[in-house]
Amino acid sequence: MSDLLRLATAGSVDDGKSTLVGRLLYDTKSVLADQIDAVTRASVDKGLDTPDLSLLVDGLRAEREQGITIDVAYRYFATPRRSFVLADTPGHVQYTRNTVSGASTAQLVVLLVDARKGVIAQTRKHAAVLALLGVPKLVLAVNKIDLVDDPARVFADICDQFNALTRSLGWSPEDVQEIPVSALHGDNVAVRSENTPYYDGPTLIEHLESVPVDADVHGRHEIGLRFPVQYVIRPRTAEFPDYRGYAGQVAAGSVRPGDEVVILPAGTRTTIERIDTADGELDVAHAGRSVTLILADDVDVSRGDVIAAPAAAPEPIGQFEATVCWLAEKPLRPGARLLLKHGTRTTQAIVGTLEERFDEQTLTSVPTPESLELNEIARITVRVAEPIAADDYKVNRRTGSFLLIDPAGGNTLAAGLVGNSLAEIELGDRVPA
Known part of the structure; x- marks a missing residue:
């Protein structure tokens, strides 16, 4: 299991995304005491009996004044089992482009639905966008479940509608987890709630800690090495008179000294002589690692070229x-x-x-x-x-x-x-x- 999960939130306006993200930060002890004190004071000023955890994440004045999230913000938190990078995306229809940005690197998206409203037009829009982006895992968080009269029936009905939608968009049932939550009170976020006896699944935190995901967020199939060349390094110094290295980040697969590679789009073939980093040479570099590749032959390689494994290399x-x-x-x-x-x-x-x-x-x-x-x-x-x-x-x-x-x-x-x-x-x- 990867020890890092990249996730994003999505949903409609006023469905409680900011409160849920604030609850995740609060329950995982990822906020400082003075931040909690400031939120508590602000909540008292607003006449609230409990801290408004949405204030932990809606930090921009324009957001606070409008009561909506208007930009993508990245939050970091951790539990003993995993670390998390969360992209908190807007819910308003005019900010769908921001949702595309936030979800583009996500391994999992938490899609919120207000229990009082169910699956609405914006839910369908977000689900469709997430399907197009190839997000592998989904969580349906049915929020404000404490505000409906028959929560068991409401939860079941929303799950049925959502499952029909996700099946039509290409997800399999094992890739979708439905959880009834109350972000305001913390029900089924980090602690199992006695208020949802009809639900026997994991809490949101438990699911996020245990859901299996690929370590390479971008890879969906094993395709071999893909290494876009970002910079050609030629120091031309007395110490390194003949040094020529190709710097970049491994976008897919892995690379080792001795591997045969092809330079695209030219199609020239050569082999990897060495893998350099600021900390010394490597025996292997996997997807996500930034390195400098030294080639065995003096071939023409420029920024924008791709160094790839010859087997199943893409046709330019x-x-x-x-x-x-x-x-x-x-x-x-x-x-x-x-x-x-x-x-x-x-x-x-x-x-x-x-x-x-x-x-x-x-x-x-x-x-x-x-x-x-x-x-x-x-x-x-x-x-x-x-x-x-x-x-x-x-x-x-x-x-x-x-x-x-x-x-x-x-x-x-x-x-x-x-x-x-x-x-x-x-x-x-x-x-x-």
Whole structure:
């Protein structure tokens, strides 16, 4: 079991995400005493009998004034069994793009539902986005379960609706855990609650501590080495007159001295002579490790190239299909000339056709839309000026993802997934544009 879990929260406005995150921090003793004192004083000023734990995480004044979370914030906490990195994402529909950012590296997402409201439109939207992002594990936290008259029936009904939704989006039952909670009172967060006799499963903390996840958050299949070259190191000093190393982070697989590799997109083959780090040489480097590779041959390698295992190495592509989530206010239209960033390579790109837009509420698609608006998801075609060594996103999340960037201002316009991720979802009939 990995000793680090990357997770994110998602849900609708006012469903209690900030309170739940505050409760996790509080119950795992991950906040300082003076922070608790400050929250207690602020809660008394608001006329509350108990500390408002949401104040532990909604630190921005704009958030406090509006009563909503408006940006992605990363929280760190730990238990004796595991450490956690949590991306606390917004719930409002206009901030779906932030949810995409927060969940893009998550191994598990806690999706909150207000027991009084059940599965609503925003729940379906978030679940669909998480499916497209390939999030492997889900927790359905049915919050405010103490505020409904028949909690056992309400919990069962919500679970039935949610399970039908997740099955249609491609998750198997063993990848989804449903838990009735009260973030305000702490029921089934860290301590099992006597108020939910109809539930005999784990608490939220127990599940987070024990859920099996891949140590490599980005890997979904074993595909061999993927090493995007970030920087070519040539010190040209008297001490190192002939040194040439290729620095970067192992994106997938592992590498050892003596391994045969191929340089993409050129296709040149060579072997690994040595693996250097600031602390000395390594016998092996696994995914996530930043290293400098020394090659046995003097071959042409530049920033943006990918050093890969020859077996099942990706074929460099110049035109491909992709699923994108549009993140900009200005609509995307066919023919747009943008920059595409894949790994460490940035190249010019032209958006071809908008094949279909995904309607996350009805799980249907709209063929050939005229444009793509903020937060909308679609399948498009892309042509790039320089080939990229990309894997299908279904195979590896890191080597199959890219960004579309505004060439004028440098702003990120879209998050993209190589391949047709929409095919993973059981779409209904197409509806007219």
